[in-house]
Amino acid sequence: QVQLVESGGGLVQAGGSLRLSCAASGSIFSSNTMGWYRQAPGKQRELVASIGSGGTTNYADSVKGRFTISRDNAKNTVSLQMNSLKPEDTAVYYCNVNGLGYAWRPYDFWGQGTQVTVSS
Numbered sequence: 001q002v003q004l005v006e007s008g009g010g011l012v013q014a015g016g017s018l019r020l021s022c023a024a025s026g027s028i029f030s031s032n033t034m035g036w037y038r039q040a041p042g043k044q045r046e047l048v049a050s051i052g053s054g055g056t057t058n059y060a061d062s063v064k065g066r067f068t069i070s071r072d073n074a075k076n077t078v079s080l081q082m083n084s085l086k087p088e089d090t091a092v093y094y095c096n097v098n099g100l101g102y103a104w105r106p107y108d109f110w111g112q113g114t115q116v117t118v119s120s
Contacts, residue, residue: 002026002109004095009114016118017083022095022111024076029107032099034071034078038091038116048093049080062088085118092116 008020020036035050035058049059049069057069068081078095095111 002028002097002107004097004109004111006093006095006111006114009093009116011117011119012085014085014087014118014120016085017081018085018116020080020082020093020095020114020116022078024078024097024109028076028097029099029101030073032097034095034097036069036078036080037094037096038089039094039113040091043091045094051078053099082116085116087118087120090116090118 003025004022006020006022008018010018012018031053033050033052036048037045038048039045047060048063049057049067051057051069051071053073059067066084071078092113092115094113098108101107
């Protein structure tokens with residue numbers, strides 16, 4: 001079974017930076033998409049950024065130019081560098097990996113989440 005563990009969350013001042021990391025254990029197939037989602041109190045979970053196995057990235061409009069997603073395929077890790085943080089970025093951030101395994105069987109795994117709080 002695959003497990004994802006996030007780290008790097010915390011409390012920062014507006015304008016500051018944080019770097020989130022997610023480490024995957026277990027068998028991860030190479031053809032997958034890794035990403036970060038977030039959920040603020042009273043809001044639905046939303047995609048923040050994703051990156052495919054070949055390096056193609058996708059960002060929410062609200063974080064473009066401020067956040068950068070990256071991955072290390074050899075180590076099965078994905079990171080999110082967050083700069084110029086705003087109070088509206090406050091949320092629980094979740095790591096996700098999904099794709100197709102052997103015989104094209106789909107899989108979808110989630111981490112437990114890490115809290116990011118940005119003060120004004």
